[in-house]
Amino acid sequence: MADSHCQDCLPPNKRPRVNPEAVDASPTPVVRLVQDAERDEEFWLEDGNIILVTTLRPTAFRVYKALLARQVEAFADMFASSTAQESESYQGCPVVQLADAPEDLRHLLRVLVPTTDPLFCRAKDGPLPTLHQFSAIIRLSHKYRIERLQEQALTVLKDQYCNTLNAYDRRVSVYAPPVSESCIPTTHMIEIIELARLTDTTSLLPVAFYETQGMLLELLMDGWLRENGTVVHLSRGDLQRCVNSRADFHNASLDRTLRMVRLADTVTCELGCRPTLIHFCGGLDSDMYLCLEDPLGRDTSQCSWSWLVENYDCYPDGIAPCETCIAKVRAQEKEDREKLWARLPWIFSIEVPGWPALPT
Numbered sequence: 280m281a282d283s284h285c286q287d288c289l290p291p292n293k294r295p296r297v298n299p300e301a302v303d304a305s306p307t308p309v310v311r312l313v314q315d316a317e318r319d320e321e322f323w324l325e326d327g328n329i330i331l332v333t334t335l336r337p338t339a340f341r342v343y344k345a346l347l348a349r350q351v352e353a354f355a356d357m358f359a360s361s362t363a364q365e366s367e368s369y370q371g372c373p374v375v376q377l378a379d380a381p382e383d384l385r386h387l388l389r390v391l392v393p394t395t396d397p398l399f400c401r402a403k404d405g406p407l408p409t410l411h412q413f414s415a416i417i418r419l420s421h422k423y424r425i426e427r428l429q430e431q432a433l434t435v436l437k438d439q440y441c442n443t444l445n446a447y448d449r450r451v452s453v454y455a456p457p458v459s460e461s462c463i464p465t466t467h468m469i470e471i472i473e474l475a476r477l478t479d480t481t482s483l484l485p486v487a488f489y490e491t492q493g494m495l496l497e498l499l500m501d502g503w504l505r506e507n508g509t510v511v512h513l514s515r516g517d518l519q520r521c522v523n524s525r526a527d528f529h530n531a532s533l534d535r536t537l538r539m540v541r542l543a544d545t546v547t548c549e550l551g552c553r554p555t556l557i558h559f560c561g562g563l564d565s566d567m568y569l570c571l572e573d574p575l576g577r578d579t580s581q582c583s584w585s586w587l588v589e590n591y592d593c594y595p596d597g598i599a600p601c602e603t604c605i606a607k608v609r610a611q612e613k614e615d616r617e618k619l620w621a622r623l624p625w626i627f628s629i630e631v632p633g634w635p636a637l638p639t
């Protein structure tokens with residue numbers, strides 16, 4: 280009798296029909312994926328027609344398929360292989376998984392699906408995007424081969440990590456304060472070096488390596504914490520470059536200090552600036568001299584003797600050197616810095632096509 284048989288023993292076409300509502304109650308893996316992911320607050324667009332889910336800290340972004348596909352060929356390819364079949368979609372939207380961090384993808388979408396001002400269109404001297412934005416956009420543009428966007432971001436970075444001393448001085452005043460805790464660059468140079476290596480943009484490297492000279496080696500070895508939680512470390516070779524170059528910068532600092540002392544001693548000025556400058560050299564109670572004692576310590580080659588001469592506030596009787604003598608300090612400083620600048624690629628053992636040579 281059929282009633283005595285176990286249902287599993289019946290051939291499939293004889294099995295009772297499963298209640299269709301029971302099937303609907305059990306979500307498909309894709310639906311579960313989207314339901315379990317966090318919905319991105321900024322990019323869950325109600326009328327979006329594709330859903331991107333990050334594999335890291337699963338987060339779902341509902342955006343516009345054609346808008347992304349037209350700008351990013353790699354996305355177009357991915358979307359073409361996704362289907363709108365009910366079993367592979369969520370609320371009628373195809374679902375695509377991306378092996379990215381949500382923080383990074385959000386920065387990319389802010390450019391591709393702009394909801395505010397375009398990121399790289401800024402007023403002259405307007406604030407730059409943050410380094411986290413640069414990093415995410417350059418890394419994802421590189422990964423998804425969005426060449427024009429990568430180039431836009433690198434062009435802005437090249438303004439900051441430039442190849443001429445004049446451009447560098449326009450960016451950072453040569454009259455920056457002397458070494459103090461407030462002017463020690465943080466480890467973000469590690470990220471700049473990483474982005475330069477990733478995109479083979481060697482012109483960023485000399486200034487980035489140059490600015491690591493202000494950092495304690497311990498900090499340099501700790502690495503840079505990205506917004507997405509990963510810690511970036513310099514490669515062994517690049518870390519070695521930072522260490523090896525310290526002796527060159529230390530020698531350059533010693534040279535500049537000796538030349539300053541010599542200039543003070545040899546200046547001939549009828550206004551009596553020689554004893555004033557000698558007093559200045561002997562009276563400086565700054566990190567300048569302390570740093571010179573440690574070849575692997577922080578470098579002082581970016582500190583400005585002319586800034587110190589102009590801002591020193593302990594001159595005898597409060598009388599500073601005359602403008603002509605200060606101009607001599609400035610001229611010597613410019614000469615020293617130009618020599619050092621021209622040697623940067625050599626100091627760091629990197630080849631940088633087009634790096635300006637020392638004027639002859």
Ligand SMILES: [Zn+2]
Pocket residue numbers: 548549550551552600601602603604605
């Ligand atoms: Zn003078």
